[in-house]
Amino acid sequence: MVFENRIHAGEILAKNLAKLKLDPQKSTVAAIPRGGVVVGEVIASKLKIPLTVIVIKKLGAPFNPELAIGATAAHGKPILDRWLIADLNVSGDYLKKEIIKKKKEAAAREKNLGIVLEPDQYKEKVVIIVDDGVATGQTVRAGAKIIRAFNPAKLYLAVGCASPQVIDQLHEDFDKIICPAISADLVAVGQFYRDFRPVEDAEVKDILARLTNNP
Numbered sequence: 029m030v031f032e033n034r035i036h037a038g039e040i041l042a043k044n045l046a047k048l049k050l051d052p053q054k055s056t057v058a059a060i061p062r063g064g065v066v067v068g069e070v071i072a073s074k075l076k077i078p079l080t081v082i083v084i085k086k087l088g089a090p091f092n093p094e095l096a097i098g099a100t101a102a103h104g105k106p107i108l109d110r111w112l113i114a115d116l117n118v119s120g121d122y123l124k125k126e127i128i129k130k131k132k133e134a135a136a137r138e139k140n141l142g143i144v145l146e147p148d149q150y151k152e153k154v155v156i157i158v159d160d161g162v163a164t165g166q167t168v169r170a171g172a173k174i175i176r177a178f179n180p181a182k183l184y185l186a187v188g189c190a191s192p193q194v195i196d197q198l199h200e201d202f203d204k205i206i207c208p209a210i211s212a213d214l215v216a217v218g219q220f221y222r223d224f225r226p227v228e229d230a231e232v233k234d235i236l237a238r239l240t241n242n243p
Contacts, residue, residue, distance in 0.1 A: 029189075029209040033223040034063055034160050037188035037208075038070025044206045045075060045156065045186060052077045054181070055154040060084055060171060061137065062227035063160035063217075069235045071158060071186065079239055080149050081232070082157070082174065083137045084167045085130040090122055096163070099170035100127055102135035103145075104177070107170040140229055141236065150178040157183070157202075160224075161209075161217030162190040165198050172201040189220040 031037040055077045059068025065081055072079035087098040087106065097113050100106035106127050113123065138144070157171045168185055175183060185202040189209035198205060209220050218224040 029220065031188055031209070031221050033221060034066040034188075034227075035070055037160060037221070038067040039074070040208050041067065041158070041186045041188070041206060042071045042074035044208065045071060045184075048204075050075060050077065050154055054152070055156065056080055056149060058082045058150070058155050058157050058171065058175060060157065060159045060167060061141070061232050062229065064158050065232045065235055066227055067160050067186075067188065068158040069239070071156070072239070078149070079235075081141060081143050081236065082145065082171050083134045083141070083143060084170045084174075085134045085137075086164075086167055087123070087126050087130055089116055090118060096166040097123075098127075099166040100130050100134065101170060101174050102131055102138055104174055106130075107166055107173060109164070109166060137229070141232055145174070147178040150175050150180045152179065152181050154182045154184065155180040156186050158186045159188075161188045161214075161220060162194055162198070162207075163214070163217055165190070165194040168198065169201050189214060189217060 057068045057072045057079045059065040059081050068079050084099050084101055086096040089095040089097045098106050098108040155175050157168055162168055182203045184204045186206045190207050191214040192210050192212055
């Protein structure tokens with residue numbers, strides 16, 4: 029399956045989630061910026077449930093920042109891919125500096141977007157973490173770790189695409205996973221979108237403003 033764009037992915041994910049007959053009063057979407065917020069807005073609108081945003085930054089490998097060796101939020105402990113870190117011989121000094129850097133970047137994005145994580149948004153709710161796709165899984169795993177600490181009733185993952193290997197690894201982090209495009213050929217999330225243009229913070233702000241004005 030190839031999606032026309034992130035809105036199309038959101039529509040398909042919303043149809044799959046609708047089959048679960050979620051209670052709008054006891055459910056919430058936790059979208060990961062930036063692309064996940066576009067997908068998440070569609071899901072939240074179709075299912076008439078609240079949209080929240082959870083900022084996660086991936087930890088990039090030395091000399092290859094696009095390769096995730098882990099992920100972190102502004103607060104709390106990071107998620108680390110210990111096997112990959114060992115395989116790449118990543119030094120402890122590099123890892124420490126990368127974590128500090130990405131925590132600062134996550135805090136700055138939260139401030140820019142006006143986001144405050146509040147446990148009551150997730151406590152005893154069915155929480156659906158949403159992103160446009162999953163490559164390594166480190167980002168959504170970090171999101172799961174954060175939200176689990178807020179005691180959700182259930183934790184679901186809704187993403188456009190992922191590899192079967194990563195999906196298998198993520199089952200221990202989520203109660204249910206919805207992913208319409210599972211392919212062993214996945215190298216990058218953009219493969220599964222005809223339109224995968226970058227999403228800027230300004231667009232995320234516009235989405236959040238729309239939802240605030242039209243709850």
